Amino acid sequence: MMKVAKGKKIVVFLDYDGTLSPIVDDPNSAFMSDEMRAAVREVAKCFPTAIISGRSREKVKEFVQLSNVYYAGSHGMDIMAPPRPVVMDKKGTEVLFQPAKSFLPAIQKILTELEEETAKIKGAMVEDNRFCVSVHFRHVKDEVKHHHLLVKKLSVQKQNSSLINSKAQVMEIRPTIEWDKGHAVEYFLETLGLSNSDVLPVYIGEDRTDEDAFKVLINQSH
Numbered sequence: 001m002m003k004v005a006k007g008k009k010i011v012v013f014l015d016y017d018g019t020l021s022p023i024v025d026d027p028n029s030a031f032m033s034d035e036m037r038a039a040v041r042e043v044a045k046c047f048p049t050a051i052i053s054g055r056s057r058e059k060v061k062e063f064v065q066l067s068n069v070y071y072a073g074s075h076g077m078d079i080m081a082p083p084r085p086v087v088m089d090k091k092g093t094e095v096l097f098q099p100a101k102s103f104l105p106a107i108q109k110i111l112t113e114l115e116e117e118t119a120k121i122k123g124a125m126v127e128d129n130r131f132c133v134s135v136h137f138r139h140v141k142d143e144v145k146h147h148h149l150l151v152k153k154l155s156v157q158k159q160n161s162s163l164i165n166s167k168a169q170v171m172e173i174r175p176t177i178e179w180d181k182g183h184a185v186e187y188f189l190e191t192l193g194l195s196n197s198d199v200l201p202v203y204i205g206e207d208r209t210d211e212d213a214f215k216v217l218i219n220q221s222h
């Protein structure tokens, strides 16, 4: 790592759940430890650092509580970044980038629909992630069965199945635009003025959605 980083500008990208915080039963209690917060604060003092999460941007910022990092929520669909292109030695005013803004009314409609449907499923929980919605099945008995039944029932399923990204314990509904954590990484690199070959982006994440970012960075390194 030290060898590869020699002479390069490092930029750090971090996932939140399962990376900065442990996976816990209650999504509202996925707190980051003080040690982890101190470590991220120190990293961000040395290198530009961005946290890219599936959570809403506000929620992940509330958990992290650091002012020296950039935040992207909703799997990169809600980014607070420098205006592009930024001159690295001048502090630019941060701007919002929300490529799925036009989907907000549809997402809010789905959120209401999901809240009504999951009220009938014991243990299910809906999380509003602003441009995405998560339905948690972790506490549902026979989670796979209920999960499938809910997916079938949703009107969004009839309209466009690609809105739904399903795993047994959590179902995520997201806009159909071609935008993921990988695009968010590219966006940050560009707005930070760090899309050159003398940059070493470091991405730490453990979720399926982080693989979109890994693919982008692997392609860039060739």
Ligand SMILES: O=P(O)(O)OC[C@H]1O[C@H](O[C@H]2O[C@H](CO)[C@@H](O)[C@H](O)[C@H]2O)[C@H](O)[C@@H](O)[C@@H]1O
Residues within 6 Å of the ligand: 015, 016, 017, 018, 022, 023, 024, 025, 026, 027, 028, 030, 052, 053, 054, 055, 127, 129, 134, 136, 138, 169, 170, 172, 207, 209
């Ligand atoms: O991109 P991330 O920051 O990794 O967010 C992805 C999802 O993480 C959260 O759910 C996961 O963590 C919860 C807390 O540990 C756990 O209870 C749940 O079972 C996991 O799926 C978050 O609640 C989701 O909304 C995010 O999409």
